[in-house]
Amino acid sequence: MSLSPQPLILGLESSCDDTAAALLRGRQVLASVVKGQNALHADFGGVVPEIAARAHAERLDHCIEEALETAQVTLAEVDAIAVTAGPGLIGGVLSGAMMAKGLSAALSVPVIAVNHLAGHALTPRLTDDLAYPYLMLLVSGGHCQFLIVRGAQEFTRLGGTIDDAPGEAFDKTARLLGLPQPGGPSVEQTALTGDERRFRFPRPLLDRPGCDLSFSGLKTALLRQRDQLVTERGGLGTQDRADLCAGFQAAVRDVLAEKTRRALTLYLAEAPPAPTLAVAGGVAANQSLRAALQAVCTEADVQFTAPPLALCTDNAAMIAYAGAELLAAGVTHDAGFSARPRWPLDQTAAPLVGSGRKGAKA
Numbered sequence: 138m139s140l141s142p143q144p145l146i147l148g149l150e151s152s153c154d155d156t157a158a159a160l161l162r163g164r165q166v167l168a169s170v171v172k173g174q175n176a177l178h179a180d181f182g183g184v185v186p187e188i189a190a191r192a193h194a195e196r197l198d199h200c201i202e203e204a205l206e207t208a209q210v211t212l213a214e215v216d217a218i219a220v221t222a223g224p225g226l227i228g229g230v231l232s233g234a235m236m237a238k239g240l241s242a243a244l245s246v247p248v249i250a251v252n253h254l255a256g257h258a259l260t261p262r263l264t265d266d267l268a269y270p271y272l273m274l275l276v277s278g279g280h281c282q283f284l285i286v287r288g289a290q291e292f293t294r295l296g297g298t299i300d301d302a303p304g305e306a307f308d309k310t311a312r313l314l315g316l317p318q319p320g321g322p323s324v325e326q327t328a329l330t331g332d333e334r335r336f337r338f339p340r341p342l343l344d345r346p347g348c349d350l351s352f353s354g355l356k357t358a359l360l361r362q363r364d365q366l367v368t369e370r371g372g373l374g375t376q377d378r379a380d381l382c383a384g385f386q387a388a389v390r391d392v393l394a395e396k397t398r399r400a401l402t403l404y405l406a407e408a409p410p411a412p413t414l415a416v417a418g419g420v421a422a423n424q425s426l427r428a429a430l431q432a433v434c435t436e437a438d439v440q441f442t443a444p445p446l447a448l449c450t451d452n453a454a455m456i457a458y459a460g461a462e463l464l465a466a467g468v469t470h471d472a473g474f475s476a477r478p479r480w481p482l483d484q485t486a487a488p489l490v491g492s493g494r495k496g497a498k499a
Contacts, residue, residue, distance in 0.1 A: 148457025152225025190228025219460020296348025
C-alpha cells in the first residue's frame, strides 16, 4: 500500500477513563472526540478499572463514527491506525488495541502501537511544531517525569515521581475533603478562595539533590491536618476546605517549580539551539502551576509552551500525531503487538520504584 505524503491517521485512546478517537492529517486535527466517564465512577471516589474497560468497549465504535462524521471522511480513506498500547489500565488498553487490530485487518492498513506517554510528550510538536530537543514536564494523573525529548522514540528521563503522581495526589486530596472527582479541577476551584499561607505543608525531596519527586507524604500531611481540624472543630468548614486546598496546591506548585529549575540546568548544559520547556498532561491544565513554570522559564531565559487545555488531558489526537511521526520513520507493528500496563519511555533509565512482574514503572 502506498501512503500519501500526509496520510490520514485514525488515532484511538483508551488507557484510563477517557474513550477517544481522532483523525489527523499532517498537523491538522480534522476531528477529536473524547467521551469521559466521570459519571460512571463518581460514586466510587476514583476510576474503577472494570467499569472503565467495559465503557471503552461500548464507546469506541461510537467515537470513531462521530470522528469520521466530523471530519467528513470515510473509513476507506484512512491510511493508518495509531492506538495507545500502554501504559495504562490493562482492560482499557486491550479494548483500544483489539479495535485497532480489527480495523487494521479489515481495511488492510498499517497499525502503530503508541506509548501513551509519548503522545503527551510529542504534543508540543503537534501544536507548536517544536524542534528537538526540548525539555518536557509530563505531569498527569498517573505519571510525572522530566524528559529531554530528542526524537519520536528517543527520550532521556532526568527524574520523576517515586510514589504518587501529582494527579493522584490531587484526586486523593479531593476524596479526603469530600470534593467531587476528578480531583484536580475540584481542588483548583476550591483553592481560589483559600489562603495558601494558613497551612504550611511539606515540600518533599527539596532537601535532596536531583529531579526526582514525591507526593505521598504531602497527601499524608493534609490528612493529618484535616483530622486535627475535625477533632478541634467537629468538622470542616467551607473556608477550612479552601485553605487546605490552597496550601496543598501551593506545595505541589513549589516542588514542581524548583525541580523544573534543576531539570533546566541539566538540559541547558547540553546547549540546545532553541531551549524550550514544554508541559503536558492533565495537571498541566492547572493555572497556578502554569504561571509558576512560566516564571521559572522567564528567569532562565527559556521559551515556555503548553498545549491548549483540550490537548493536555487524554485525547486521541496526540496518539494520532505520535503515530504519524513513527509512520514517517517507517515504524509499524503487526497484529501481535501487546497491550502493556507499564511501558517506560526511557528504556535505559533505572526503574523509579522497581519493576516487579509487570515490568518497570513508566
